[in-house]
Amino acid sequence: MKLEDLKKYKFFWYIKKKLKIKSKNKIFFEKANFNRISFIHRALRKFPQKTAKYLEIGVFQNAVFDTIYLSENNKYGVDPQSGGNYKMTSDEFFSKNKILFDVIFIDGLHHYKQCQKDCINALKFLKPNGIILLHDLLPQNADEEFVPQRNKTWTGDVWKVAVELNLSKNLDFRIVNIDHGVGILKKKKNYDYRVLKGLEKERFETFYNKYFRKLPIISCKEAMKFIDSK
Numbered sequence: 001m002k003l004e005d006l007k008k009y010k011f012f013w014y015i016k017k018k019l020k021i022k023s024k025n026k027i028f029f030e031k032a033n034f035n036r037i038s039f040i041h042r043a044l045r046k047f048p049q050k051t052a053k054y055l056e057i058g059v060f061q062n063a064v065f066d067t068i069y070l071s072e073n074n075k076y077g078v079d080p081q082s083g084g085n086y087k088m089t090s091d092e093f094f095s096k097n098k099i100l101f102d103v104i105f106i107d108g109l110h111h112y113k114q115c116q117k118d119c120i121n122a123l124k125f126l127k128p129n130g131i132i133l134l135h136d137l138l139p140q141n142a143d144e145e146f147v148p149q150r151n152k153t154w155t156g157d158v159w160k161v162a163v164e165l166n167l168s169k170n171l172d173f174r175i176v177n178i179d180h181g182v183g184i185l186k187k188k189k190n191y192d193y194r195v196l197k198g199l200e201k202e203r204f205e206t207f208y209n210k211y212f213r214k215l216p217i218i219s220c221k222e223a224m225k226f227i228d229s230k
């Protein structure tokens, strides 16, 4: 190797090392061949295929929606831009809705307050033994978390909803540590969604240092058991 090349190599190595140090607050996922779809299907398995009702908030390219094996009448996909079968915002949909669902997947706008609204509405329109799944609860770094979106992979700050669900009363809540964090939620009688004051301005560092380790994070295997349990 020429001296010049060696100098260049050393320089890049130094920068890489520095960057690594800078981004040491990073979240790693469980290595497993599961994703959000695995858990949605597992949840749907609990309900009779002929009558089960599924709602997806935020559908995009139908990557999940098309895999749902229910009749077209029992699948509700809500997105103002693309995919699904209800071209409107979640707020518009819930304001007119009268149907109760067995399984609801929340994956719409990744802004804390919108996701919080989606979650509160989903709880209202969930059958008593139904299951809600939420996507993107575990940002891996500050770029993925930042609002407004500045990174291709983007969870936004919906982790704040996970923090609130974890502190809420009579809500049984877990997060699977895969596929950007998949939340699983069941409601009990007299549940009470707890809105936390002062979360709105918090960013990734607060999530990582203050809340991440307190979240009910479970493995894929445990998640399957949790879904199957009463």
Ligand SMILES: C[S@@+](CC[C@H](N)C(=O)[O-])C[C@H]1O[C@@H](n2cnc3c(N)ncnc32)[C@H](O)[C@@H]1O
Pocket: 056, 057, 058, 059, 060, 061, 062, 063, 064, 078, 079, 080, 081, 082, 088, 089, 090, 091, 107, 108, 109, 114
């Ligand atoms: C991350 S994508 C959904 C991906 C899809 N669920 C999947 O798993 O492949 C988010 C979607 O939410 C939609 N969206 C944005 N604001 C929304 C709102 N207020 N109500 C419902 N959907 C919304 C966007 O148009 C976008 O298609």
